[in-house]
Amino acid sequence: MKSILSMLLIVLVVMSTIMVPHGSSSPESAFMSASVKMYIINNKGDVFTEIPKEALSDPYLEKNWYVRLIWENGTPVDDAIIFFDVLDENGTSLYENLIPSYKTINGFFPLPPEIRDPRARYLVVKKVLYNSLMTKPYPSEFYLPDVDNESPQIIFLTPTPGSISRPGEKMNITVYIDENFLIEAVSIYVKQGQYGSEIELSTSKIGPNKYRATYVPTSIGELYIRVVAYDYYGNKGEETLKILVTNKEDSYPVTIHSYYPPSGRYNNPRPTIIFNYSEDLGLKVMDVRINGVPIENLTEWKMYVKDYHSLIINGTQVYVYSIALQPISDLADGTYEFYVYLEDYGGNVAEKRWYYIVDTTGPSVTYQMLNGVFLPWYEYTTYVVNTTLALKLSSPSEDCIGFEYRVDRGAWAFIDSPTGSAEVDIDLSQYGVGNHLIEFRGVDDLGNKGSIENVTVIYDPTPPKIDVPFTFNRTKDVSISFTVTLTDNVALKSYEVYKNGEIKAAKTFTEMTTSAKIIVEDNLFNEGDYKYKIVATDMAGNVNVITVTIQVDRTGPTVTILSPKNGDIFGAKDLPIRLIVHSDDSDILYFEYSLDGG
Known part of the structure; x- marks a missing residue:
């Protein structure tokens, strides 16, 4: 819309100092300086800090638009007269005398219509008359931009x-x-x-x-x-x-030859609709309707002759017209029926009806995760996978022909889907370990793209870590105890502890857990090997297994005396003793002996 306000430079909020009574409104009272705020307001109560363009284009400017004066304490400046002047681009007054406003009522006075003078460049507040006293002029100056110079x-x-x-x-x-x-x-x-x-x-x-x-x-x-x-x-x-x-008779019947575009769906919300007809002597009736409403009653549409020419058919001069219909702004999505009825002076009639469907809305899309585990602890919808992400995209729209998806705001990839659904496999390993934003949207046959939906997926191919103090230990004790520490970079799902193949402990985590400790305590009454298997699983499905072996040995080594034999007699010399010390576990550290119970 052409506007004389597009270059407005000065904000119409001024602080003016005028003399007001101190404690009394009578002219005889002492006066003090006080600030006055001035702003624009319309008859709807909308407040503006500058002259809006609709004010200057309002034919009832002085009835609908006002300036209001307010004391610094919020009280309206009542019964004041403001004196305006309007200057041209050289600063010369366009009027011989100052332009007074009406007396303010509750602080209001109308904007002067003189600001719409084609020569006007400045609106100046010269004087304020209050309680019969004229304050010193306050040069409140407001710039008015260049006037409209385009011809109708x-x-x-x-x-x-x-x-x-x-x-x-x-x-x-x-x-x-x-x-x-x-x-x-x-x-x-x-x-x-x-x-x-x-x-x-x-x-x-x-x-x-x-x-x-x-x-x-x-x-x-x-x-x-x-x-x-x-x-x-x-x-x-x-x-x-x-x-x-003319008085000539019509010798060529009116004919509608074509219209464009043909009936159908289109994603252009501001089309030019054209129909072509021919006639020799003109039309008696032209009735053009959109959705049943005559074109002359539709302010949001305009009709004009786009082109016409004449030709001779069988000795008769015939005129061929192209009539254009155009909306003045974008059409809303929906169906628009066009109907044209033409009648010439010979009583011949031609009519056409066709439809233009505006569809600028892309298809909606839903998704279904075919793998991955939902993580309920995150603010946004988040899944975790340890392999290629697989999801299914679907749209209820019959016009959906496929989907677009992208990873981490990268380039869009298109996948064809004539059935309105498609499965997508995304190799997240090429994007690295961690969080990834997956976005997708539907695409219809007109190229419209629907709203973007998204889901966050964590790519986690790393199994949880299991830390144990040892993997093998021998003991003769009955009671044993050791601590296992589990950690994961995303979240643990569960663990199990098995003793010789029999489950002894298990837990599934119900809250987000990235580390946990397992204290394994047991009583081992019998000798032998005891195998403790710890299995840890994270939310992505990665599994780690470690085995701890504890050997219980309470049997000492055996001793076989080879010499002397029981009852042998030796003389007064060194006594040779030969013996064999044996252990099945090869764990002999030393042996002891004594003589005569010593």
Whole structure:
């Protein structure tokens, strides 16, 4: 929208010092300085700190837009008069005298309409009159940007180029003024023949930017229709349309040849809809409707002649028209029915109906993890896997043709899915150990892409670590005890302790646990080997196993005396003793002997 506010430089909040009564409102009282805040407010109660563009484009500026003065304590400045001046780009006043406002009521006074003067560049607050006392001028200056310098564009709705009219028949002349700012004046003129006298018609506004006049041609020949439009800043737009006034009979039936685009779904929310027709003497009726509503009643659409030319068919001059329909803003998703009814002066009728479906919404997507374990302890939906990630993507949309996915905000990869579901395998090993963000979305046959869904997956190929004080030990004790420490970089799932193949202890973790200790205590009454197997499993499914062997040995070594034999007699010399000490465990450290019970 063209606006004179796009270059507004000065924020319309000023602090002005004026003289106010101290303790009394009477002029005779002593005065003190106090600050006044000034801001813009509209009749809806919306508060602005600068002049908004809708204020200057409001034809009822002085009724709908106000300046308000508030004392620093929040009390409105009542019964004050503000004196304005409007300056041009050279700083010269555009008016001989200062422009007074109305007295403030509850602190309000209207914005002066003089700020819309095409020459205006500055709005200046010169004086404030309060309680019959004039404060010293406060040069509160507000810059007004360059004015609109674009000419209004004129579009003929009826009649259209190449139309004909009959002498004595009333003709409606309807135009649309394509102007985003204020339209100051629209005039419609007609003249019969190139050198006829021009007549200004009575023109009325029939809708937003739409104007109409009526005229009854009195003679055959060419009729010139001239439309002149001015915007508020004096920019002029002008268009002339030539039509034919004739008594000739229609000899070529009106025909609608084609329309574009054809009925179907499209993801362009601002299309140009075109239909083509041909006729020799013009149309008596052109009825164009969108969703059953006549085009002239739709302010959000505009219709214009995109192209026309003439050709001779069987000696008759025929005009071929391309009529364009355009929305002035993006259409919402939905179905739009277009209906065209044409009737020529011979009573021939042509009509077409077709549909344009706006679909700019991509298909939704859901996912199903085919492997991996859900970790409920994380803020975001998180799974852990120790191998290739496998998941299934699905969409309820019949128009879904596939899915896109990516890892860690990398490039999107597409997977075809004519059935609306697909399985995806992602080798996370190429992305490294740790957390990975998996994102995916649906894609339909128009190229629309749905909203992005995501899941966090931890790639953990490392089994938990098991620390034990020993893997083999021999003892003669009955009671044994040792401690096992488990650690994992993501989370432990469970552990089991087996004794000689029989489970002795087990635990499944219900909270996030990355380390745990197992104290193994047992009474071993019999000699022999005891094998303790510790199995640790993490949430990714990785498993580690370690075995601790404890040998219980309470049997001492055996001694066999080879000599002397029992009862042997020796003389007074050294006594040779030969013996064999034996142990099945090869663990003899030393042996002891004594003589005569010593």
